Amino acid sequence: MAEEIDQTLPLPDEYPEPCEDVVNGDEEEENNKHQSLKCSPNLLQMLKAAESRRTPQSRDREEESGTEETEAQKTDMQIQFNDQKHEFNKRPANTGRRSLSRSISRSSTDSYSSACSESSEDESSPRDKLQATSKGLSDFCIKNIQQAEFGRREITIAEQEMPALMILRKRAGGEKPLAGAKVMGCTHITPQTAVLMETLSRLGAQCRWAACNIFSTQNAVAAALAEGGISVFAWKGESEDDFWWCIDRCVGAESWQPNMILDDGGDLTHWIQKKYPSIFKKLKGIVEESVTGIYRLYQLSKAGRLCVPAMNVNDSVTKQKFDNLYCCKESVLDGLKRTTDVMFGGKQVVVCGYGEVGKGCCAALKALGTVVNVTEADPICALQACMDGFRVIKLGEVVRQVDMVITCTGNKNVVGREHMDRMKNGCIVCNMGHSNTEIDLVSLRTAELRWERVRPQVDHVIWPDGRRIVLLAEGRLLNLSCSTVPSFVLSITATTQALALIELYSAPEGRYKQDVYLLPKKMDEYVASLHLPTFDAHLTELTDEQGKYLGISKHGPYKPNYYKY
Incomplete structure (x- = not known):
């Protein structure tokens, strides 16, 4: 059984700031160091061997059915925690479980896509329920196990649009490359991540899962996963206390010694790292997919406290150029339409941040006739925005005129109270970047402001003079809290995550040190190649002479590590 934990409960606001000297000052040196790594040959050999054993007939069948299936801090940097002692509430009153803003007005805690969702009148907490699957398993905590059948249908739909994971199940399922792996996950729990979890199980892993966002869990999907034997601790509409309780249940289970993390x-x-240091030291690897999580890993590494190898999936080509761009490009409009019924034509919009997420949002909004302004701190990204036809401004310069403000930075307090005090009546404020830190919500939770729940995940924050802003998803991720996301583009990211887990787990002892690594280029290319048959795309094969001329193998990698695509 995992060791008894210190009951100090950390608060999100006390997380460390991004370490500037890691991500700015030494970035080029760090990238050159990490990007020189080579892919473990074992994994590629295994995949090639599996490929060679397939007959032409099986290949044809697979192609037809693939979619079915500060300097003083450098050495003693400390992550700050709340000194207040806290024990998880066992049976608190209903309002005690809800976050502050959620206690102001009622809201649905069910998935948008769940036709069989329970009524929002059901305020009982899953932590107070005793549930079991049809096989008598009870190692989970979800909203309602009775939704499992409907959730299974949603997962089946997602499988149709996630071809690479289905192919990976077929090609590597026999070898079980994750046999013996005990994977703890903390991601959004949606039909798409469910396909990833079940793929990891097919490859031999045991999984326990919690949600990384209190609003993004689809309850029916969580029920289907629990019915399928995966221990899930998550439901839509968790309180902050619930959020950390669920994570702790994933870690602190009897007879469970995790060795891999997908975060x-x-x-x-x-x-x-804070509560279970003995478990942390025994991990074989960490796979992280978000920019904020990568910042934190680099902080641990800089301070000498990262005692396991970690794989940076966020900066892989397949994540940056597909998930961050195309996923947000399609889902931002869906989230805004579902929550506000807004017409985009002629609206004045500010998009904060012009990274890949911001680029996708700007392109989508511009296509529907909005007038898009951009805020940026990085001069390179700012120049890109200018040359793409967007005006680069400071938020305070236009905040009185704009109809929408969308954050896409991965930073904190990008939209502050000083901005919201000056916004026009009815301005829509939402986040497509990270967690709930980009909008300064703490400043809105004051006595003079009134919160009014309008519909699920839509709040009016009303000033004493009657002016109001429309806040979506309490500042959390708009697309995953208020709508759905494209399964196909998430297939690319999920396949990258699966291969990163396999790479770290199966790599020979000593190949990866206690540091943060980038995914090998060959892996990125392999993930992309698995998705090309969906478009009936046919790659041009280089000749030996052409490969020699370019100084590369004709089988790849086709680009150097510094190539930016």
Whole structure:
């Protein structure tokens, strides 16, 4: 059984700031160091061997059915925690479980896509329920196990649009490359991540899962995963106390010694490193997919406190150029439409941040006729925005005129109270970047402001003079809290995550040190190649002479590590 934990409960606001000298000052040196790594040959050999054993007939069948299936801090940097002692509430009153803003007005805690969702009148907490699957398993905590059948249908739909994971199940399922792996995950729990979890199980892993966002869990999907034997601790509409309780249940189970982490945002890694240091030291690897989680891993590494190898999936080509761009490009409009019924044509919008997420949001909004302004701190990204036809401004310059403000930075307090005090009546404020830190919500939770719940995940924050702003998802991720996301583009990210887990788990002793690594270029290319048949795309094969002329193998990698695509 995992050791008894210190009951100090950390608060999200006390996480460390991004370490500037890691991500700015020494970035080029760090990248050159990490990007020189080579892919473990074992994994590629295994995949090639599996490929060679397939007959032409099986290949044809697979192609037809693939979619079915500060300097003083450098050495003694400390992550700050709340000194207040806290024990998880066993049976608190209903309002005690809800976050402050959620206690102001009622809201649905069910998935947008769940036709069989329970009524929002059901305020009982899953922590107070005793539930079991049809096989008598009870190692989970979700909203309602009776939704499992409907959740299974949603997962089946997602499988149709996630071809690479289905192919990976077929090609590597026999070898079980994750046999013996005990994977703890903290990600969004959606049909798409469910396909990833079940793929990891097919490859031999045991999984326990919690949600990285209190609003993004689809309850029916969580029920289907629990019915399928995966221990899930998550439901839509968790309180902050519930959030950390669920993560702790994933870690502190009897007869469970995890050896791999799949994280989104760094919360699970943060919790284990602080509360379960003996478990943290025995991990074989960490796979992190978000920019915020990567910042935190680099902080640990800089301070000499990262005692396991970690794989940076966020900066892989397949994550940056596909998930961050195309996923946000399609889902930002969906989230805004579902929550506000807004018409985009002619609206004045500010997009804060012009990274890949910001680029996708700007392109989508511009296509529907909005007038898009951009805020940026990075001069390179700012120049890109200018040359793409967007005006680069400071938020305070236009905040009185704009109809929407969308944050996409991965930073904190990008939209402050000084901005919101000056916004026009009815301005829509939402976040597409990270957690709930980009909008200064603390400043809105004051006595003079009134919160009014309008519909699920939509709040009016009303000033004493009657002016109001429309806040979506309490400042959390708009697309995952208020709508759905494209399964196909998430297939690319999920396949990258699966291969990163396999790479770290199966790599020979000593190949990866206690540091943060980038995914090998060959892996990125392999992930992309698995998705090309969906478009009936046919790659041009280089000749030996052409490969020699370019100084590369004709089988790849085709680009150097410094190539930016």
